[in-house]
Amino acid sequence: MTEQTGAEIDPRTPVLVGAGQAVERLGDPAYAALGEADLAAQAVTAALADTGLAAADVAPMIDVVAAVRSFEKSSPAARSPLGRPDNMPRAVAARTGMDPRRAIEEVTGGQSPQHLVTEFAGAIAAGETDAVVLCGAEVMSTVRAALAGDGEKPDYSEQIDGQLEDRGFGIAGLTSLDEVRHGLIPPVTQYAVIENARRHRLGEDPARYARAMGELFAPFSRVAAANPFSAAPTAYTADELITVTEQNRIVAAPYPRRLVARDQVNQAAAVVLMSAGAATAAGIDRSRWVFLHGHADAREQPLMTRPDLSCGPAAAAAVRQALDMAGLRLDQISVLDLYSCFPVAVFNLTDALGLSPDDPRGLTVTGGLPFFGGPGNNYSMHAIAETVHRLRDAPGAFGLVAANGGVLSKHSVGIYSTTAAPWRDSWSAALQARLDARPSVPVCHYPDGPATLESFTVINPARDDRSAVVIGRLTADGSRFIATVDAGDTAMFDLLTGDDDPIGTGIFARSSTSHNTATLDEATMAERHPLPRTGFRDGYEDLLVTRNGRVLEIVINRPQARNAMRPQTNAELDEVFDAYFADPELWVAILTGAGDKAFSAGNDLAAGMGSIAVPANGFAGLTSRRDLPKPVIAAVNGFALGGGLEAALACHLVVADEDASFGLPEVKVGLAAAAGGLVRLPRAIPAALARDMILTGRRIDATAALQAGLISRIAPSGTVLELAREVAQEILAAAPTSVRASITAMARADAEPDTVAAVRAGLSVLDTVLVSADTREGMTAFLEKRPPHWTGN
Structure with missing residues (x-):
């Protein structure tokens, strides 16, 4: 490509004109325990000044400020123990002289810095804006130190007026209920599962594979040691990275601490994007302009459905598309930064692209997340900033930044150069369509039976509180599942931590209400987790169960909670219905709620995330039960809401008190009627009414429920149980x-x-x-x- 003059460039062409970084280390003489907004403001000021103009002169030009979401806001469970600004982009803007028309907080994920560059380069090309600042910061190190200390804690809370476009978490598909139930949530455990699967695919023994990880990352640490913005600039040899010591313990096999992303950092980075016309008008020297030649965004399948756990092909597909858009080959790229939270994130690209781990160009410009630092979702903003400065020092060269979010889940790639290039609109929709058309693996949520170990990790293997997560494939149908290992199952831990590769070994799985368990064989499972005897107990914690001849009456006995069902309730109902269906002397069952206020108000939200623990047979032991061979009558007294209505819908007959009401209010609390309501309600009543109830949370009374066909009979107030007993006798009169x-x-x-x-x-x-x-x-x-x-x- 030949260099073009400013006059030849379309004035709407997006150009990156400024990049800045900031770091604050505990113990440094200038350490000031800055909050997120203050540290980000330092990086933004540096980026504004990097345009070659005074920061105060550039700041008023900025029309849009977009902030990368910090870890303190990256999931529903995240918290800000020292407070934070309620509008981060405008908090940073107020500190740096900017007054943007539009403020944005991006979704969660390490792909977000590069994705934002691509998005707003496109917005500039479309004439939607002329000057944008993208920024992000993390002060996790300061927060951790403040919480651990005895002194007064800083308060970073701040209320900022003005518009904010909060894009939410954007983490749907990055995790699953199964992963939550089994503790496969921390990135170190998720990536360890992928890493172990790759080791097995390559046929490497643990020691040899550890050596490969150390040799991959030792050069990264040397780059970090020379980087003034590194959180901990220290060079390591491969031996120092993989030798297990008290300071370098295994956190999740196969990872010693030095091979995983360092998230306890205080780092910030920012970039300035402008249209070529605005940059020219502002007097920004052409030598500072960097163009985006190619770009791509791609999303991988959820971890548990990927055909091959050892890799994520979407990452390499995004790199190839960005190169194709730029009209380049990979060997024409001079500067590379491959996202490096864990070794397998780098190997995933080197394997697919034919890159050598010791490529003389180097695979990082910063030093990588374990050594330079892993400032939450904002790492690749630092990579972009470093790439910009390297390319300015080598005009005409090309740099590639590959950003990764989730568990090899979301990928954004950018190819940069000082060589001018026209803007090209995204090709990523077509790429994603091809990726989405790939086959996937079925997931079994409640595995029972022989299986094969597909991958695993052992967390803190040298400590007394060690734990393990395994991924397996059922022998019967090849479906994939997650399971944990009992703390006292020495044989299973010996298998997972031994010198031989355990992947491919036969194991045995069993499900329960709370989680799945894996053992070496069925005999061990029978010893450690004997199957419960099918039958009735003398008493239950959450139920009242009585036999009246051929009729079984089951009362949900939690009136203080409007008979809402917690995991204990669901487990007991599952057990009782198992016993009912197995008992030849019982021919009809009646399910009702204690008191006169509620049949059941559904899921007990007070149980928090624990409420997701339900039996294989579903909510109330009914909603996912495939076979209900004998009649079950729901006697609805009062509210039947959410899971309460879903339980009633799973019964054969529903009769109701005249004061009863029915609804699926899940949407009003940010949930969905996933225990059957979304399926059974539109089948039970007219579709238009069902959609109305599901999408608005609307309730209907007993009369409307009868007219719609949701219930079959109405009883006078307070007599629904008597009506249900009458219906039961009518059924008993039949064969x-x-x-x-x-x-x-x-x-x-x-x-x-x-x-x-x-x-x-x-x-x-x-x-x-x-x-x-x-x-x-x-x-x-x-x-x-x-x-x-x-x-x-």
Whole structure:
């Protein structure tokens, strides 16, 4: 490519004209315990001045300020123990003389700095703005030190007036309920699972693989040691990185502490983007302009559904597309920064792109996240800033920044040069469509049976509180699952921490309400987790259970919580329904709630994240149960809300008190009716009404529920249980074999969309009833003009 003059460049072309960084280290003479906004302001001031003009002259030109989301706001569980500004972009703007029209806080993820550059370069090209500042900061080191100290704690709280476009977390698909249930949430454990899977794919033993990780990262540490903005500028040899000591313990196998991202940092970075026309008008020297030649964004499949746990192909696909857009080959790139939170994040690209881990160009411009520092989501802003300065020192050279978010999940790539290039709109939608069309692996949430170990990690293996997470594939169907290992299962820990590769070993899995467990074999599982005996207990913590002849009555006994169901309630209901369906002497069950206020108000939100622990058979032991062979009647007294309505919908019949009301209010508290409400309600009542209730949280009363077909009968106030008992007696007056066969036939028909096919399939019900003793008894009693005496046979 040939150099173009400013006059030849389209004035709408986006150019990066300033880049700045800031760092504050504990113990440094100038350490001032700055908050996030103050440290970010230092980086922004440096970036404004990096344009070659006075920062105070550039600041008034800035129309948009976008902030990378800090770790203190990166998930629903995140907290700010020392407070924070409620509008970070405007807090930074107020400190630096900017008064932007638009302020933005970006979604979570390490891809966000490069994604923001790409997004706002496009906005500049489209004429939506002329000058943008992108910034981010982390002060995790200061917060940790302040909380650990005995002195007065700083307060970084700040209220800032003005518009803010908060884009939310943007972490959907980056984790799952299974990962939460089994502790596979910290990035170090997630990446360790991928790293161990890669080691197995390559056929490396643990010692040899550790050596490869050390040799990959030792050059990174040398770059960090020479970088004045590093959080801890220290060079290490490969031996020092992989030798396990008290200071370099294994945190999650195979990672010693020095090989993982350093998040206890105080670092900030910022860049300034302008249109070529605005930069020219401002008098910014052409030698400071850096152009975006190629770019791409891509998203990987969720970890548990990836065909190969050892890699994430979307990352390399994004790099290739960015190179194609720039019209370049990888060997034409002079400056590289590959996101390096963990070794496998780098290996994932070197493997796919044919890069040598010891490429003479180097794979980092900063020193990488374990050594330079991992300032939350903002690391790649530092990489972009370093790349800008290197390219200015080598006009015409090209640099590539590959940013990564999540668990090799979200990728943004940019290719930069001082050589002029026109703006090119994104090609990423077509790339993502191709990536989304790839096959995926089915996930089993409640595994039971023989399996094969696919990957694993052991957390803190040298400590008494060690734990392990394993990923397995069920022998029966190849579905993938997560499980944990009992703390006292020495044999399983010996397998996972031994010198031999445990991946590919046969294991055994079993599910429970709270989590899945893996052992070496079925005999060990039977010893450590014997299957509970199916039957009724003398008493329950959350239920009242009584037998009245052939009828089982189950009362959710938590009136103080409007009979909301906590994990204990769900587990007990699951156990009781197992016993009911197994007991040949019980023919009908009634489910109701204690008191007159509520059948059930649904999930007990007071249980927090623990409320996600439900049995394999679902909420109330019913909503995911495939086979309900005997009748269950829901007697709704008062509210049937959320999971309460979902439990009622899973029953065969619903009768209600005239004061009852029904609703799915999940959307009003940021949830969704995922325990069957989204599926069963539109099947039970007119679709328009179902959508209204689901999308607005609207409640309907008993009369409306009867008209809609949600319930079959209404009882006078306070008498619904008596009505349910009457209905139960009506069912008992019918042949139990016919009732059960009818239930089975209706369930099969519900799964068959073609009516005629369903009718024909339904004829098989006669195969059951015609050979039953009950059918013979029913016909005989009819002819003899006497009541039948049913046996259920």
